[in-house]
Amino acid sequence: MVLHSGCSMSASTIPASVSAENQLPASWSPHYNCPDVSMMTSGYAGRLWSQDLHPQYWSKYQVWEWLQQMLDMHQIDATAIPFNNFDLDGRQLCSMTYQDFTRLTGSFGPILYQSLTDLSQSKWTGQYGSSADMFTSGDIKTELDADLPCTILSFKEEPSFYATSELFDIKTPFQPSTMMTSPAPSSPDTKRSHSRSNQVKKHNPRGTHLWEFIRDILLNPERNPGLIKWEDRSEGVFRFLKSEAVAQLWGKKKNNSSMTYEKLSRAMRCINRSWPCFPYCYRYTLLSVVQY
């Protein structure tokens, strides 16, 4: 079954005959040079699942983002956790016992349970209060930027505005594209030191994945206005506003002048098909949501 974003890939409302260069608004053109990758990535990771929201009010997608976060933080092999057993929202998640976590995720249960306990208790006492009324998709910021000591450079000086994405590839411990292939850790520490260097070499044809490209546009909405926008971030639904511009930008990045939105959208559909046994990973949350 395909729940296709309710439209998220529609380009029908936007004329697609203008070149990317022409379409790029001045406010979009700049890209960034971020000197502190570790800081940036931890900030980034911390925002994937709504840390400003009590776990009880998470949507199921936010639950998955939290799981994804835990996998990355603890270098856990994603296949070790049956994500399908976590097809539940925050309320249901919070009702799970220590035994439930242990039963579902084995030795990783205590890690997940502890993390959830910490989030539910220490962080929230008094500081945020009940946040049910806080939870609207529009309030979920994408913000990566706010914490970033980034310097805006000229677009012409550095053609790749996806600097953040490429930095993720190289150094971040929270690289979504790599966690799927990480071996199950015998020891978190030894694995961490061993696998990090391996992860960066994970298959990554032509430099950047399409889903990273899309992700970066979504994570930098104020820097890339008018290209793609969230329709409902909590559900992972977004819309292409300037589909051909995005496609040409993607083609430019891949040195493919013949790239079109049709091809780009086909590639996106392939991405979503590539992981039929693992439909709830981060990438699906950022790309339009497709379940099988």
Place this chain on the structure above:
DNA sequence: GAGATTTTTCCTGTTT
């Protein structure tokens, strides 16, 4: 060089 992964390209059929 083989195999795996991720696009890219072309195509047909369906939906709007």
Place this chain on the structure above:
DNA sequence: TAAACAGGAAAAATCT
């Protein structure tokens, strides 16, 4: 009817 969209199939590019 045209445009947009979905998906099959094969090839290309890149990596381990």
